Amino acid sequence: MVLKLFLILGLAGLAVCLFFAYLSITAKAPESGLEDGRLRPCPDAPNCVSSEQGTDKSHQVSALAFRDAPDQAWQRLKNALVAMGGQIIEEQPGYLHAIFTSRVFRFIDDMEFRLSPDEGVIGLRSASRAGHSDFGVNRKRVEELRHLYQKGSDSRQ
Secondary structure (H helix, E strand, O other), X not given: OHHHHHHHHHHHHHHHHXXXXXXXXXXXXXXXXXXXXXXXXXXXXXXXXXXXXXXXXOOEOOOXXXXXXXXXXXXXXXXXXXXXXXXXXXXXXXXXXXXXXXXXXXXXXXXXXXXXXXXXXXXXXXEEOOOOOOOOHHHHHHHHHHXXXXXXXXXXX
């Protein structure tokens, strides 16, 4: 009886692992880049946050502010991303796309940034490629990034 229970639990655990592995493998990269000069809006799913104007409150985060030169702020952003384990996969003037890969199931989350020198901010968007909910992972990552970004700014003053 006990052996049968362990077998059932083991198979259930294996099924869950295979399901997450399937999600990780089949998750496609979203369309990235700027759309009419702005980052793309978040979908209805709760696994995305954005600082773009018009984003609903459940997806809203603040942009990264800067008072120094835009190129210094941009470099500070890149340093913070790399320090967090992010991989920069695309960079164009005023736009940057980085990815983060989870340790266990290798899920990929995308972070995109838009430099607005006249406003003194770097707009951002962070979203999971797979699943519906991310249990707040993208919001937490943005706040960790904000902390490292601001810490880099404080060390320059």
